[in-house]
Amino acid sequence: MSLNKKLVDMNYLLKEAPREKHFITGAQAMAEAVKRASVDMAIAYPITPQSEVMHLVGDIYAQGHIKEYYRAEEELGTMSAIAGAARAGVRLFTATSGPGLLRGLEAIVSWPGHRVPCVLGVLTRVINAPLSIQPDNIEMAYLMHSGIVMLHAENQQDTFDMTLAAFAITEKVDVYIPVSVSTEGFFVTHAKGYVEMMDEELAFNEPDPYKAPVPAMDNEVPPARIQRDAPVQKSNFMSYLIHSVWQQEIWDSNQRAMKYIYEYLGGPIEVQNPGADVMIVASGCAAAQAREAHRYAQEEGLSVGFVKVRAIRPWPKAEIREALATTKTVIVPEHNIIGWLCKEVKAAIPNSGIVTEGPRVYGGMTLPVELIMTEIYDALGMKSEVLQA
Amino acid sequence: MADDKKRYNIRISGLGGQGVVTSAHILGNAMDNAGKFASLVPFFGSEKRMAPVEAYVRASSQPIYEVGEVVYPDIIMIYHSQVVTHGKSYTMPFYTGLKKDSLIIINSDIDVLDEEDKAVLNRLNAKVIQFEATELAKKVAGTELATNMAMMGMVLGMTKLVTEENIEKAVRERFLGNSFVASGGTASLDSAIEKKFKKKEELLSKNMEVINKTFEMAASIDLSNAPLVTKIEI
Numbered sequence: 114m115s116l117n118k119k120l121v122d123m124n125y126l127l128k129e130a131p132r133e134k135h136f137i138t139g140a141q142a143m144a145e146a147v148k149r150a151s152v153d154m155a156i157a158y159p160i161t162p163q164s165e166v167m168h169l170v171g172d173i174y175a176q177g178h179i180k181e182y183y184r185a186e187e188e189l190g191t192m193s194a195i196a197g198a199a200r201a202g203v204r205l206f207t208a209t210s211g212p213g214l215l216r217g218l219e220a221i222v223s224w225p226g227h228r229v230p231c232v233l234g235v236l237t238r239v240i241n242a243p244l245s246i247q248p249d250n251i252e253m254a255y256l257m258h259s260g261i262v263m264l265h266a267e268n269q270q271d272t273f274d275m276t277l278a279a280f281a282i283t284e285k286v287d288v289y290i291p292v293s294v295s296t297e298g299f300f301v302t303h304a305k306g307y308v309e310m311m312d313e314e315l316a317f318n319e320p321d322p323y324k325a326p327v328p329a330m331d332n333e334v335p336p337a338r339i340q341r342d343a344p345v346q347k348s349n350f351m352s353y354l355i356h357s358v359w360q361q362e363i364w365d366s367n368q369r370a371m372k373y374i375y376e377y378l379g380g381p382i383e384v385q386n387p388g389a390d391v392m393i394v395a396s397g398c399a400a401a402q403a404r405e406a407h408r409y410a411q412e413e414g415l416s417v418g419f420v421k422v423r424a425i426r427p428w429p430k431a432e433i434r435e436a437l438a439t440t441k442t443v444i445v446p447e448h449n450i451i452g453w454l455c456k457e458v459k460a461a462i463p464n465s466g467i468v469t470e471g472p473r474v475y476g477g478m479t480l481p482v483e484l485i486m487t488e489i490y491d492a493l494g495m496k497s498e499v500l501q502a
Numbered sequence: 503m504a505d506d507k508k509r510y511n512i513r514i515s516g517l518g519g520q521g522v523v524t525s526a527h528i529l530g531n532a533m534d535n536a537g538k539f540a541s542l543v544p545f546f547g548s549e550k551r552m553a554p555v556e557a558y559v560r561a562s563s564q565p566i567y568e569v570g571e572v573v574y575p576d577i578i579m580i581y582h583s584q585v586v587t588h589g590k591s592y593t594m595p596f597y598t599g600l601k602k603d604s605l606i607i608i609n610s611d612i613d614v615l616d617e618e619d620k621a622v623l624n625r626l627n628a629k630v631i632q633f634e635a636t637e638l639a640k641k642v643a644g645t646e647l648a649t650n651m652a653m654m655g656m657v658l659g660m661t662k663l664v665t666e667e668n669i670e671k672a673v674r675e676r677f678l679g680n681s682f683v684a685s686g687g688t689a690s691l692d693s694a695i696e697k698k699f700k701k702k703e704e705l706l707s708k709n710m711e712v713i714n715k716t717f718e719m720a721a722s723i724d725l726s727n728a729p730l731v732t733k734i735e736i
Contacts, residue, residue, distance in 0.1 A: 268567075300569045304543065398569060405568040479570030 116151060116178060118316035123281035127274060127377055130311035139301035142269040142308045143208065143234050143294070144169035146276035147179070150232075151316045153203035154181040158191045160213040162246040164236035164302040167208050178313070179206075188213045192220030199229040202329025204280065204320045208234025210298055214252050215240055218259075225260030225290040225363045228327045230283040232276060233261070235295040236302045237397075237448075239477050247477020248298035250397060251449035253425065256293060260363040262370045263425040264378070265396040266296035267404075269306035275423070278377035280317055286326050287369045295425075297398035297448060299477065371427045381424035382432045386411070389418035391492045392440040394433070394458050396422040399446045399480055406446075406485035417489055422454065433461040442492035443468040446485050450475040510661060511572045511601075512559040514653075515591040516581025519551040521650030524676065526557035529654060531672035533561050536664040541566045545592065554590040561663055576604040577661070579653055581635070583610040586619075595619060597628070604628050605725075607656050609635035609649060611733050620730055629725045631656065633734040635716075641736065642715055643708035655713035659720025666710075666717060673709050677702055 121130065126149065137145070143166045147155070155174060157167035174182040183198075185191035188209060195205050209217060214235055224231070239245040240252050256263055262282060266272040272294065279292035296302065322329055347355075374381050385407055395403035400421040410417035420436050422429065437443055437458075445455040445468060452473055459465035469492065472484040490497035512529070516522040523544040533540035543558045558572040571592075578597060584590050586608070593599065597606065597619070604626065608614065611634050615623070623630065633656070639648035651673075658664055719734055 304541075304569055401567045401569055405566070408564075408567070479573055481570075481573040482568050483574045 116180070116316065118151070118314055120151065120318045121315055123278065123317055123377060126311060126315060126317055127277060130315055132309035132311050135308050135310055136305050137269060137308050138165070138303055138305050139266075139269045139272045139296055140165035140169060140236070140303065142273040142306075143236075143276050143296075143302075144173055145308070145310055145313070146273045147206050148173045148313055149311065149316050150206070150277060150280040151204060151319045152179045152206050152280075153320075154183065154198055155179055155206045156183045156185055156191050156194045156198065157207055157209075158185045158187050158213070160188055160209070160216070162238045162298070163210050163213065164208065164234075164298055166234050166236060166302070170206065170208070188216035189220055192217035192224075195231050196220060196224060196227055196229050199224075199227070199231060200330045201332060202320065202322050202325060204284070205231035206234070207231070208236060210236045211238030211240045211246075211252055215255065218255060221256070221261070221291075222259040225366070226359060228289050229291055230289050230325075231291045232279040232283060233291055233293040234276065235293050236298045237295060238298045245476050248300050248302075248398070249449055249475050249477045250295065250297060250447075251451060251453075251475075253295055254449070254451060254453040256295075257426060257453065260290060260360070260367055261426065262288070262290060262292040262367055264292065264294045264374075264423060265425050266294060266301065267397060267400040267421060268301060269304075269308045271423075272296050272301060273308050273310060275378065277317065278373075281377060282370050282373045284320055284325070285370070285373055286324055288366050288373065289326050290363060290366050290370075292370070295397065300398045300479075368427045371424070371429070374424050374427075378423055380432070381422065381427070381429035382436060383421040383423065384418065384436050385420075386418035387436060388439055390416040390440060391442045391444060391489055392418045392420055392437055393444045393446065393485060393489075394420045394422065394437070394454070395446050396425060396454055397448070399448055402480045402482050403446055403485060405482045406489065409482065409486060410489055415489065415493060425454075425457075428457060428461070430461045433458060434463075437462050437467075441467060444472075444485065444488045444492065445469065446471065446480055447473045448475070448477075448480060449473065508564060509560065509562040509566075510577055510663065511575050512561065512577040512579065512657070513572045513575035514557045514559065514579045514581065515585045515596055516555055516579075516650075517551070517584060517590060518553040518555050520555070520581045521647065522555045522557050522581055525650035525654045526559050528669070528672045528676050529559050529561065529658070531675055532658070532664045532668045535668040535671045538563050538663070539566050541569065543569070543571055545571060552584075554585070554592065556592050561661075574599045574601055576601045577657060578604070578606045579657055580606065580608040580610075581649060581653055583608070583612060583614050586614040595622075597623060597626075600626055600628060602626050605657075605660060606630045607653060607660070608632045609653060615731065624730055628730070629728060630731045631660070631723065631725075631734060632731060633719070634736050638715065638736040639712055642712045645708075648709055648712045651709045651712040652716050655716030656720055658713075659717040660723065666714065669713055670710055673713070674706060677706055677709070
C-alpha cells in the first residue's frame with residue numbers, strides 16, 4: 114500500500130523543498146511532520162494529561178497520510194506494541210506526556226536494546242506531586258540513561274524539523290535505536306508560532322528493509338522462539354558478557370547519531386556571541402527565554418553569549434567544552450527542580466565551579482526572562498533593579 | 503508613554519465572560535496587521551462567569567522569543583473592580599511583579615486602591631487610569647459585552663502601538679472571520695451577541711464606535727505630570 118505522495122530523501126525534504134509559512138501550535142507542528150514522514154503505523158493511548166499530538170495524528174490517519182493507527186490499552190501497552198510492530202519492519206510514531214511517559218518507561222528503556230527504530234514525541238508535563246498538568250520537563254531526566262537519542266525543541270519550528278529528521282536518524286543502519294523529540298507542553302504544544310513547512314504531498318522515502326540491520330520478522334511464518342538461547346538461559350557469565358557488549362553497542366549507536374544531527378539539524382548546539390564573559394546554556398523552551406535574555410543583554414552592550422542545546426543524547430560534550438572554554442560564568446535556566454542540564458554542563462567542563470545553579474522554575478511555571486537577566490547582572494557584578502515579589 | 507518603547511508586556515485580568523481572552527487575540531492580530539509582533543497566552547480555570555481569567559500579551563516592534571505568562575508586566579489592565587477588591591487575579595495583589603514607570607488601566611471609577619496599594623504604586627512611579635469602561639460600552643454600543651473593546655481602545659490609544667485601521671481589521675477578522683474559536687463558552691457568547699445585533703456589520707460598527715471613543719479619550723490624557731490616579735469621565 115502506498116500513500117500516493119512524492120517520495121524524497123530527508124536532505125531534500127529538510128533543506129531544499131520550498132516551504133510556506135504557517136501559524137500553528139507545537140502539537141500541530143509535530144503532527145504536520147508526521148504527515149510528511151511516510152509513517153506506517155501510529156500507536157497511542159489517550160491518557161490525561163496529553164498534548165493534542167496523537168489526536169491530530171489520528172486526524173491525519175483519517176485523511177490518509179498514515180497507513181495504520183492502533184489505539185492501545187494503556188501506555189505500557191502502547192510502548193510494548195511499538196516494540197512488537199517494529200519487529201515487522203514498519204515505520205512507527207507515538208507521543209506521550211509526563212505521567213504517560215513514566216507509565217510506558219519500562220518498555221521504552223528496552224527499545225534501544227531491542228533495536229527498535231521509532232520516533233517518540235515527548236510533550237512534557239509535571240510528573241511529581243502535587244498534581245499539576247503544567248509543563249515541567251523533569252521527565253526527560255528519566256530518559257537520559259536509557260540509550261534513546263534525545264532531541265529538545267525550542268519552538269514550533271524546531272518541533273517540526275526535529276520530528277522529521279528523527280525519522281531519518283532512527284533508521285540509519287549505524288544508529289537503529291529510537292529517537293525522541295521533546296518539547297514543553299503548553300508553552301510550545303498549545304501555543305502558536307510561525308512554522309515554515311513544505312508541501313504535504315512531499316514525504317520522506319519509505320523505509321528500505323534491505324538497509325535495516327535487524328531483519329523484519331515474517332509473521333506469516335512466525336518463528337517458534339525469537340531468541341533460541343536467551344542470555345538468561347546461559348551461565349551468568351555469558352549473560353554478563355552478552356549484556357555488556359550489547360549495551361556498549363547501544364551507546365555507541367547513540368554516539369553515531371551525532372553525525373546525522375550535524376547533517377540534518379546543523380549540529381547539536383547553536384552558539385551566539387562565542388567567547389563572551391557570561392554564557393547562557395539552555396535547551397527546549399528555556400532556550401527561547403535565554404535567547405530573549407541574550408538579545409536584551411546585547412542591547413545593553415553586555416558581554417553575554419548563548420548556547421542552545423538541541424541534542425541531549427548523544428550529549429555534545431566536546432562542543433559544549435569548546436563553547437564554554439573562555440567564559441567566566443555559565444547560567445543554565447531550566448524548567449525542572451533537579452537541573453538535569455546543569456549537571457550535564459558541569460560534568461562536561463573542567464571548571465564546573467563557573468556554572469550557576471539555575472535559574473530554575475518548576476511545576477510548569479513560566480521562566481521569566483527577568484530572572485535570567487538578574488543572574489546576568491549578578492555575574493557581571495552589576496547592581497540589578499530589584500524585582501518586587 | 504514613549505512611542506518608541508520596544509516592548510510592552512501586558513497582563514490583562516478580568517472575569518469570565520468579559521472578553522479578556524478575545525481582546526488579547528484582537529490585540530495580537532492588530533499588532534500583526536501593523537507589521538509588528540505579538541504573542542499571547544490565555545490563562546483560565548473552569549470557564550464560568552465571574553471566575554478569574556487572565557491573558558498575557560507581549561507586543562513589540564521586534565520578534566518575540568519568550569513564552570509563558572507575563573510575571574513582570576509593564577501594563578496591567580483590570581476589566582473588573584472585583585479583580586482588585588476580591589483578589590480575583592492569579593497573583594495577589596493584582597500589581598505583583600509590576601515594573602517601574604508602568605501603566606494600569608482599571609474599569610471602574612470607584613476608589614479601589616487602598617493606601618498600601620498607592621504607596622507601592624507611587625514607589626514604582628506607576629500611573630493609573632480609571633474609567634467606567636462597561637458604562638461606556640453600554641452607552642455607545644448598547645451592551646456591556648463591548649467592555650473589552652473600551653479597555654482595548656484605551657490601552658492602544660495610550661500606547662499608540664497600532665492605528666485605528668489596524669484594530670478595525672483585527673476586530674473584523676475576529677467577528678467576520680471563521681478561523682478563531684477561543685473556547686466553547688466564547689462561542690455561546692458570540693451567538694448571544696449576534697442575536698443582539700441583527701447584522702454582524704452593525705456589531706462591528708458598534709465595537710468600532712466604542713474603540714474610537716476611547717481613542718479620543720486617550721488623546722486628551724497627559725500623564726507626564728499627572729498624579730498616581732487619573733479618573734476619566736465617560
